[in-house]
Amino acid sequence: MKVFSKFKKIKNSIFNGKKVRHIGIDLGTANTIIYIKEEGIKIDEPSYISRNNKTERVDKIGELAKKIAGKEPKYIDIIRPLKNGVISNYEATLNMLEGFFEEIRDDAITNDSVLVCIPSGVTQVERRSVFNVVLDAGAKEVNLVEEPIAAAIGSGIDIFEPKAHLVVNVGAGTTEISFISSGGDSNSKSIRIAGDHFDQDIVEYVKDEYGIIIGKKTAETLKIKSNLSETDDEKFEIRGIDTITYLPKSVEIKVDVVNKAIIYKINLIIDSIKQALEEIAPEISADIYETGIYLSGGGARIKLLKKRIEEAFNLNVTVVEEPRHAVIKGLSIILDDFNKYTNLIISDHTEY
Ligand SMILES: Nc1ncnc2c1ncn2[C@@H]1O[C@H](COP(=O)(O)OP(=O)(O)OP(=O)(O)O)[C@@H](O)[C@H]1O
Ligand SMILES: [Mg+2]
The missing domain is CATH 3.30.420.40 (ATPase, nucleotide binding domain)
Known part of the structure; x- marks a missing residue:
């Protein structure tokens, strides 16, 4: 029995004669985090991609693409490939994952077995889409687990x-x-x-109350800074467009304004x-x-x-x-002791 389980273990770590690399991916609306077993978190970047609309080529991915969002030239499209927790643009998600996989490429190990999380309420089509995109990006095997389970672990x-x-x-x-x-x-x-919906409400609130049009990235920065602030009196400068003159404008915002916007x-x-x-x-x-x-x-x-x-x-x-890392931490714990969690894994063979 012991010998058999040992054999099974060895078999599991060898895939087509090559050693398997076990990877966890938290494919989030805002952030994509990639963990490699026994190595740690290798990618933690915004889920963004920029594409040249003349050549159809990928321009930038992750942090670099988010940096230019809202300031991009006409020939560049900024895409957030996921919306409300699910893939809304398959090709852009694929391009983004291919880019991240390229960054963690290891020529000696070509077989990746990937565990990805999905929101609990997704449809079969949305779930299938996650399977396919990770396979298309180069993984040899894909398993899924529901995000709240990973978050709990x-x-x-x-x-x-x-x-x-x-x-x-x-x-x-x-x-x-x-x-x-x-x-x-x-x-x-x-x-x-x-979070995205809070940002949108902040944009609308400051427009109505302060006559300033700000971008969503500015709204997000304001939300994050105000929640990291130690006091309620701290003020944060936001810049945007004056709703009447359409000229650049700056306003100072207090924590309670953010709270009013998101309540x-x-x-x-x-x-x-x-x-x-x-x-x-x-x-x-x-x-x-x-x-x-x-x-x-x-x-x-x-x-x-x-x-x-x-x-x-x-x-x-x-x-x-570290609440933002709870899900990837959960995936890493599952990867460390996969057999213990098999009942929670949705594999390609699981009935749809
Ligand atoms: N200090 C902070 N205060 C408030 N909000 C924050 C803070 N840090 C991050 N956020 C928000 O948390 C959200 C990102 O969280 P997270 O990375 O868990 O989302 P995700 O996994 O990409 O999304 P989802 O699970 O919905 O697909 C963003 O909306 C971001 O603005
Ligand atoms: Mg998430």
Whole structure:
């Protein structure tokens, strides 16, 4: 038996006679993070690509493409290949992944087995699209796992424990609300309200209240800076276009302005958590009373979100360590002990 399992292990790590490299990818709306087993995080870049629309060639990917977004010349198109957690532009996603794969290329090891996360509420077509794009980008094998499961594992939760935990992962495109217990999720809700939608609301709020048109990147920077600020009195300068004169304009914004701009969407997330809590079984509810709510994803850093959840439910809220990396950390833990998590893996052979 022992010999057999050893053989299986060796067989698993050899693919067509070549050593397999195990890779985890958090293919997010805002960020793509790539982890290589036994090496660590190799890519952590914005999910952006720029393309020359005259030659149809890829111009830049990741950080470099995001840097020029909003300032690009006419012959360049800036594309965010994912929207609301799913692939919205297949070719651009493929080009972006090919670019990242090129950066981590290792000629000695050509067979990559990739584990990718997907939001819990995706359709079969959206799921198939993730399989195909990673295969097209050069992977030899692709497995999927739901993002909230990975987020829970990466948040340090023992998902096999018969005790329920509520994980709320706030990304850029989706917020996943999931009850995890006894080795899987018992109930998951995925809503398309997250960081990108906050940015959009900030753009609209400052336009109405301060007569300034700002870009989404400026709105995002303002949101991040104001949430990293230690005090509520700190002011942040934003620059854009005056809505009346159409000339360049600068305005100073305080933290509470950002909070006013995003409170509506924050409350929608609160409503969804409330709905989810109302739908679960009493035993799960009893556990949540003890374990509270775990916040992960980049949006977990929004202080108003934590405060409003605490106020609304009177539950303990834990913002997990390095919330933006919770999912990739979860993928790395699964890759380290793949057999333990096989029930949670959606493979190419899984029935659709
Ligand atoms: N300090 C911060 N304060 C507020 N928001 C932040 C902070 N840091 C990052 N964010 C926001 O978090 C979001 C990115 O989070 P994350 O990387 O988890 O998303 P993603 O995985 O790419 O998206 P999704 O899971 O929805 O596909 C962005 O909207 C970003 O603006
Ligand atoms: Mg995410």
